[in-house]
Amino acid sequence: MKISIERGALLRAVGQAQSVVERRNTIPILANVLIEAEGDSARFRATDLDIEVVDRAAAQVERAGATTVSAITLHEIVRKLPDGALVQLTDDNAAGRLTVQAGRSNFSLATLPRDDFPVMASPDYTSNFAAPASVLRRLFDKSKFAISTEETRYYLNGVYMHVAQGEEGQVLRCVATDGHRLARVDAALPGGAETMPGVIVPRKTVGELRKLLEDDDMEIAVSVSETKVRFATPDITLTSKVIDGTFPDYTRVIPQDNARRLEVDAAEFARAVDRVATVSSERSRAVKMALDEDRLVLSVNAPDSGAAEEELAVAYGDERLEIGFNAKYLLEIASQVDRENAVFLFNNSGDPTLMREGNDTSAVYVVMPMRV
Template sequence: MKLSIERAALLKAVSQAQSVVERRNTIPILANVLIEAEGDIASFRATDLDIEVVDKTVAQVERAGATTVSAVTLHEIVRKLPDGALVTLTEDPAAGRITVEAGRSNFSLATLPREDFPVMATSEYSANFSAKAPDLRRLFDKAKFAISTEETRYYLNGVYMHIADGEEGKVLRCVATDGHRLARIDAEMPADALEMPGVIVPRKTVGELRKLLDDDDMQIAVSVSETKVRFATPDITLTSKVIDGTFPDYTRVIPQGNTRKMEVDASDFAKAVDRVATVSSERSRAVKLALDEDRLVLSVNAPDSGAAEEELAVAYGDERLEIGFNAKYLLEIANQVDRENAVFLFNSAGDPTLMREGNDTSAIYVVMPMRV
């Protein structure tokens, strides 16, 4: 195999590959990227047995072939090469090496046979549809902060993507929760998505998927089966196993009867929470919200380090309420708001609170209170 490829294209391909491979693994081939060259296309494939990414890019292929080489080492080399360099990869199968040349730089790396490289089994997908990149980006970006990190409740370690009943018909919905907070985000249901089975997309896959969604004009081909999900652009295909478990009935924890309404500037609120939480060394310190007629007082009392208080003008016309929250959770939820105003709906100091952006119900968040 011998091919030449522009440094920027190679860097993009190997950076996607090296982020998928596991740094610590007992199977040496899983640390490698499989490079396949044929015609005028070079493809770079990496897997950790749960996720597989394939990046295809245009290259000058002098001699077709395939080999595998350490993804991290190749990425480091390409990253340090000068911009605009033309990189030539030449395999020497007899020696079990691949040469990487660019200008006056020359590297020789060990390879492993391509036959040993595991390729993820193809799946019969029960639903295939196309979704706009900005829609998918919004769904996953706004939900992912609430993914649980507790290994015991493994079925919460991802984003639940499914078709649900929205206020105006069927929607494509993403939900994540860790038991303390919940995010539920809706988007218009793409054509042909109605038969899609609900799947839990793992946290690592959500992180890798984000790299495919930067182009606002891109359409993403989505394929879903009971065990796998695949997202594809013309150049990159990301295939992942889904979490084998049942996502809990999240609708039961979304409060319906919260009537005490507070409207506040989302940016001012987030900054105020961040400021008062500074006096506490623990990020999980409770922030107390004291609500009165058009007035909100945020306070933190940390006996070891001090106390802080800040007042904000808000729109609130209900009876007085004092409620406490984990400062980190409040910040993460407030930072999801793209519009100017955040609307909080309270019931009592012991009940979950609902938050949304203005009157938009396509993104709602629930956060459990803390005792203060």
Template structure:
């Protein structure tokens, strides 16, 4: 194998493929990336057995071939080479070393046999469709903050991607919850997605997926089966196992009878929550909302640190009430709201609150109250 590649392309490809590689692993080859050179270009593949990333890039290939090499080592070398340099990577027949040469720099890196490298088997995908990158980015970005980190409820450790029935027809929906807050985000149903099985996309995969979704012009090819999901662009493919579990019936925790409505500027509200929460030694400290006619008073009482209070003008015309929430949860939800105003719908001080982005029903958030 022998090929030449621009240093910037090498850095990007190794970083992309190596992003899923676990640094500490009992199987040595899982610390490596697989490099495969063909007449059409070069691919870099990394895996942790649950997730696989393949980055394809252009290169001048003199001799096709394949090998595997330490992802961390190759990444470090590529990053330290001079900007604009042309890098030649080669393995001579019978050699167990990958030669990396750029200008006057020469490296010889240990390799492992490519036939030992685990490649994720192609599944029979029951649904195949494509969606614009901004649509998928919105679905996952707005829901991922509510993913649970509690390993005992492993089925909450991801985003539930499925087809759902909304008021005006079927939608592609992402839901995440940790039992304390919930995010439900809808998008128009892409053609071909109607028969898609509901899947739970793991948290690590959601983080890796973000790299495919930065290009606003990109169309993402999505393939789904009961056990795997694949997201692909012409140059990058992310394949992942899905979480083997049943996502709970989230519709039961989304309140439908909350009638007390408060409308507030989302950014003003987020900043006010942040300010009053400053006196709390823990971000989990409850912030109390005291609602009266067209105003809300936010307050925190931390006996070991002090107290804080701030008043905001809001649109509120129902009877006065007090309710407490985790300050961090309120800030995270407010950060998701793109529209100017956030709409809070309350029932009572002991009931979950529903939060919307203005009149937009495609993004709904639920947060459980705290005792104050």
């Protein structure tokens, strides 16, 4: 194999690959990226056996072929090369080396046989549809903060993507929860997605997918089966196993009858919570919200470190209420609000609180209160 490729294209392809491979591996080949060159392009494939990414980049192919080399080492080399450099990759199968050459820089890296590289099997996808990158980005960005990191409840370690019944018909919905907070985000159902099975997309896959969704004008081809999900652009294909488990019935924890309504400037609220939480103990970071007629008082009382209080002018017309929350959860939910105002709907100090953006119900959040 002998190819020449522009440094920027190579850096993007190898950067995507090295973020998929695991740093610690018992199987040496899984630390490598498979480079396959033919025609007028090169494909860079990496996997951790649960996720596989294939990135295609334009290249001048002098000699077709394939090899595998350390993804992290190659990425570090390419990252440190000057912008605009033309990089030449030459594989010597007999010696088991790959030469990386750019200008006066020359590197020789150890390779492993391409035949040892595991390629993820492609199942028969039962549902295929296309969605704009901006739609998928909103669905996953607004829900991923609530993904659980608790390994024992593995079925919560991802975003549940499924077809659901919305207020005006079927929607494509993403839900995540860790038992303390929940995010539910809806988008118009793309054509062809009606029969899609509900799948739990793992946390790592959600992080890798974000890199495919930068271009608002891009259409993403989505394929779903009971065991795998695939997201593809013209140049990058991301395939992932889904979490084998049953996502709980989240509709039971979304309050329907919370009548006490608070409307507040979302950015101002987030800044105020951040300020008063400065003095709270790291373990709980509890913030108390005291609500009265058009007035909100945020306070923290940490016996070991001090106390803080801040008052905000808000829209609130119900009876007095005192309720406590984990400051981190409040900040994460407030940061999801794209519009100016956040609306909180309360029942009482012991029940879950609902939050949304103004009157928009396409994204709703639930947070459990704390004793303060």
